[in-house]
Amino acid sequence: MFDTSALHKGIELLPYFLNVLGMGALTTLGLTAAAFVVAVLLGFCLALMRLSRSRALRLIASVYLEILRNVPILTQLFILYFGLTYVGITLPAIGAAIIGFGLNGAAILSEVFRASIRTIDRGQSEAAFSIGMTRALALRLVVLPQAFKVAIPGMANFAIGLLKDTSLASAAAVPELTFKARMLVSETYQTNLIYFLLAVIYLALSLTLSYWAARTERRLKVVKEN
Amino acid sequence: MAESTPLVRIEGLYKCFGNLEVLKGIDLNVQQGQKISLIGPSGSGKTTLLRCVNYLEEPTRGDIYIDDELIGQRLVGTRKVPMGDKQLARMRAGIGMVFQRFNLFPHLSVLENIILGPLKVQYRERAEAVALAEDLLDKVGMSAKRDAFPEQLSGGQQQRIAIARALAMRPKLMLFDEATSALDPELVGEVLGVMRKLAEEGMTMIIVTHEMSFAESVSDQVIFMADGNIVEQGPPRQIFRDSQVERTRSFIRAVQEH
Amino acid sequence: MGYEQLWQATHVEFLAAAWATLQLAFGALVIGLIVGLLVALARLSSSPTLRRLALGYIELFRGTPALVQLFIVYFSLTEIGVQFSSFQAAMIGLGLNAAAYLAEIYRAGLEAVPKGQVEAAKAIGMPRLKVLRWVVLPQALRIVLAPVGNVAISLLKDTSVASLIAAPDLMLRAQDLSAVYFMPLEIYILVGAMYFALCYPLSLGVRLLEQRSRH
Numbered sequence: 001m002f003d004t005s006a007l008h009k010g011i012e013l014l015p016y017f018l019n020v021l022g023m024g025a026l027t028t029l030g031l032t033a034a035a036f037v038v039a040v041l042l043g044f045c046l047a048l049m050r051l052s053r054s055r056a057l058r059l060i061a062s063v064y065l066e067i068l069r070n071v072p073i074l075t076q077l078f079i080l081y082f083g084l085t086y087v088g089i090t091l092p093a094i095g096a097a098i099i100g101f102g103l104n105g106a107a108i109l110s111e112v113f114r115a116s117i118r119t120i121d122r123g124q125s126e127a128a129f130s131i132g133m134t135r136a137l138a139l140r141l142v143v144l145p146q147a148f149k150v151a152i153p154g155m156a157n158f159a160i161g162l163l164k165d166t167s168l169a170s171a172a173a174v175p176e177l178t179f180k181a182r183m184l185v186s187e188t189y190q191t192n193l194i195y196f197l198l199a200v201i202y203l204a205l206s207l208t209l210s211y212w213a214a215r216t217e218r219r220l221k222v223v224k225e226n
Numbered sequence: 227m228a229e230s231t232p233l234v235r236i237e238g239l240y241k242c243f244g245n246l247e248v249l250k251g252i253d254l255n256v257q258q259g260q261k262i263s264l265i266g267p268s269g270s271g272k273t274t275l276l277r278c279v280n281y282l283e284e285p286t287r288g289d290i291y292i293d294d295e296l297i298g299q300r301l302v303g304t305r306k307v308p309m310g311d312k313q314l315a316r317m318r319a320g321i322g323m324v325f326q327r328f329n330l331f332p333h334l335s336v337l338e339n340i341i342l343g344p345l346k347v348q349y350r351e352r353a354e355a356v357a358l359a360e361d362l363l364d365k366v367g368m369s370a371k372r373d374a375f376p377e378q379l380s381g382g383q384q385q386r387i388a389i390a391r392a393l394a395m396r397p398k399l400m401l402f403d404e405a406t407s408a409l410d411p412e413l414v415g416e417v418l419g420v421m422r423k424l425a426e427e428g429m430t431m432i433i434v435t436h437e438m439s440f441a442e443s444v445s446d447q448v449i450f451m452a453d454g455n456i457v458e459q460g461p462p463r464q465i466f467r468d469s470q471v472e473r474t475r476s477f478i479r480a481v482q483e484h
Numbered sequence: 485m486g487y488e489q490l491w492q493a494t495h496v497e498f499l500a501a502a503w504a505t506l507q508l509a510f511g512a513l514v515i516g517l518i519v520g521l522l523v524a525l526a527r528l529s530s531s532p533t534l535r536r537l538a539l540g541y542i543e544l545f546r547g548t549p550a551l552v553q554l555f556i557v558y559f560s561l562t563e564i565g566v567q568f569s570s571f572q573a574a575m576i577g578l579g580l581n582a583a584a585y586l587a588e589i590y591r592a593g594l595e596a597v598p599k600g601q602v603e604a605a606k607a608i609g610m611p612r613l614k615v616l617r618w619v620v621l622p623q624a625l626r627i628v629l630a631p632v633g634n635v636a637i638s639l640l641k642d643t644s645v646a647s648l649i650a651a652p653d654l655m656l657r658a659q660d661l662s663a664v665y666f667m668p669l670e671i672y673i674l675v676g677a678m679y680f681a682l683c684y685p686l687s688l689g690v691r692l693l694e695q696r697s698r699h
Contacts, residue, residue: 070637070683071676072644074655079676082669126282127329127388131343131395132319134311141346145333167549171648178551185559192560199548199556206547 010193017184017197024180025201031097031176032163038102039158043109050114061110068107074168076104081172097169105162112154116147149220156213160206167202177201231294233258233399233430234279239288241274248274250454252288256432258398261425263441264434265465266451267477272434275451276401279432280321281314292317293398319347322392326404328384330376336363336387337372343395355394362390366420382413386420393424400424402433438481442466450474490670494661501657502678508575508653509640515579516635520586527591538587545584551645553577558649574646574653578639585635593628594620630697633690640683654678 049061068076077100084091091099120143128138170179181198185191234256241249249271256262264272277283279290281298290297297317299306309317331339340359344350350358363369366386376384385405392400402421406414418440425431425444435441441448441462448465450458450473458465458474469475485493526538545553557580558573568576597620605615647655658675662668 066684066687067680070641070680070687072641072655072679074644074647075658075672075676075679078655078658078672079669082672086669121329123325123327123329124331127323127325127331127391129282129315129318130280130321130323130325131391132315132347133343134315136311137315137346141342142331146331149333164549167551168645168648170551178549182555192563195552195556195560198552199544202549202552203544203547207543 006190007193010188010190013188013190014193017190017194020180020184021177021194021197021201024175024177025205027094027174028163028166028176029205031094031101031166031169031174032159034098035101035105035162035166036159038098039105039109039162040155042102042106044113046106046110047113047117050110051117065107065110068104073101073104073165074171076100077168077172093172094169094174097166097172097174101162101165101169105158108158108161109155112151112158113147116151116154117143119150120146149217152213152217152220156210156217159213160209163206163209164202230258232256233260233293234432235289235291235294236275236279237289237291239275239278239290240286241271241278241283242286248454249278249285252456254449254456254459256399256430258430259428260446261431261433261444263445263448263462264432264451265436265438265441265448265477266457269453270451271454272451273403276403276432276434279399279401280318280323282323292321315347319343319395320398322395322397322400324385324388324392324400324402324405326408328376328381328388328408330384330388330391332376335373335375336368336379339376339387340391340394343391348395358394359390362393363387365393365423366390367416380413381409382416385409385413385417389417389420389424399430399432402431402435404434404436406435406437436481438466438478450477452477485665485667485670487670487674490665490667490674493665494671494674497657497661498654498674498678501652501654502682504571505640505643505653506682508571508578508643508646508651509636511575512578512582512639512643513636515576516582516586516639517632519580519583520590523583523587524590524594527587528594542584542587545581550578550581550642551648553581554645554649570646570649570651573649574643574651578642578646581642582635582639585638586632589628589631589635590624592631593624596627597623626697630690630693633686633693637683637686637690640686641679644679 046061046064049057050065052058077097080100080103081093081096084096124142124146125138128142129135133141166176167178169176170182173179177198181194184194188194232255234254236252236254239249239252239254240247248269252271252275254275264275266272274283278285279292279297281290284298289299295317296309298309298314300309300313331342334342337356337359340362341352341355344355344358345352360369360372363372366389368383368386368390371379371383371387376387379387389405405421406417409417414437418437421431421433421440422444433441433445443462445462447459448462449456450465450471452473458469458471465474466478469478523538523541526534527542529535529538554574554577557577558568558570561568561573601619601623602615605619606612610619643653644655646653647659650656654675658671662671665671
């Protein structure tokens, strides 16, 4: 059933595969990190807009959220990619990918942030107001520092989802992990071995990310106890 | 005693939560240096009244003046518009509030809780703020805990810190919203002791409380509220011992049966 | 050509592709619901081997991208003589993926039923199976409804990934039509709008469920 000669050939090529996939993994991590930063910054702004007292700001944020959460991210990437070329902006594919994943991620994270702010007891804001803080000051000094800790699991989950979603950038020829894998398959036809390696690498990356996030959360709890 | 302008002037205060009328027309003056206790059954509106004074609750109708300044609203010509956030914050800085659930900031140490206001709202120098805080900690008997975190403290300790935090802003008025109701009985005394000291130093205080003997010994005026109205108002002796109003008497009787 | 004319020219093909997308999502959901149940049962079973297998399944499918899973089902399985059509492969891959998430949702739902209920039922002499059927499951069902709804919405969106193994869905149709009309931006915006029309009502429904389950 299995072609053993092909398997042998595959094992010979293992170092080559790992090298190429390793480069792809670096691109994947870079893409994930960059998109994560964009998503956090933009998502934070969105969350503040949703909590603002201005109906206009709340509406804009809600519409943005609804649209981005009900359209597949692949479609969003294509729209962004072609939309940018229409407007005359020529970005390298990876740039468009960072923006696309960042914009989409902002929608997801804004909900995480908004929910974590709402877990903070109203009494905290009231205490802050009672010592003469404006809403902005109360948010910055009292609510957000507490909300941030609550938001960490949500942010970690998002990061892991983002890592996996970057595989879609392969459709735009971004040289990340999945793209490299497809390239290798068309080059050597070692489908099984390569896709096996691909799965293992993604698994390793996402498990490492989970572990690191859990450790960070635990460390923050310990710091507080001192 | 000369009748100067009252520190707090409440005129025609109505408050509805949806269909529920919680305050049905309150008129009240508080002179500088007075200690006023608000007593009454649950749902009488006393906490809502207190929270309207520093505008944590927005009145449905009526005006509240702190030191002759209208709080929460501004007069534009003859119309009243909501007050801006900065102005409201400024007015609130002059009013201290102590909450039933303490509401200390858990992510900050005891000292940091107290200096936060002076530092970030009044822009005082850090050294000055810390000196003030240590002074207050000593006053409430919590100097030893200056670097502790709220979750490490008992309820009574937390509440004393909360009082210190409010005093750090040097308010002209202190509001106490059932400050001892959430405390274990053996911890109530240490908090009441601090409140008593404060009263003796001449602070203007409005106290919502269930501690009747405390209210009787500390107050200049006791206000008995029920169903959103002031039923009776007068010196402690009148309310607690010599009331001629049946509603008041039955409440006092019921409370003292414990 | 404006959007109006574009829609006129393409709507037949797009609606057909949308129907295919719906079928794909529905099929994957059914597979996910069934396989997810099996995995959840294995996860909660008393056999440590079954538990470990279930955990392994969940970690594997949640730790790797759906796209990679589709590749493996579509391309890799041919080596052992199994050849699915791209549509079948997409449905199976997405279904197995959803199963991992659904298994955890089932587990959370079962664990969220207050233990006191089970104890009370046992105390009046109810046999274990009846406790499960009449006390635990109805409540667990109400709890999982909203999260399952969310999985369904995700599935609808994830069908777009199937286009990357050339399964005949909306996105693939969009790619083809872009080559015909040379208006990729407008076409993908149109497709985006179609996805929105499919997903948004579901989102509203799930939100209603979430609000109701809070009371």
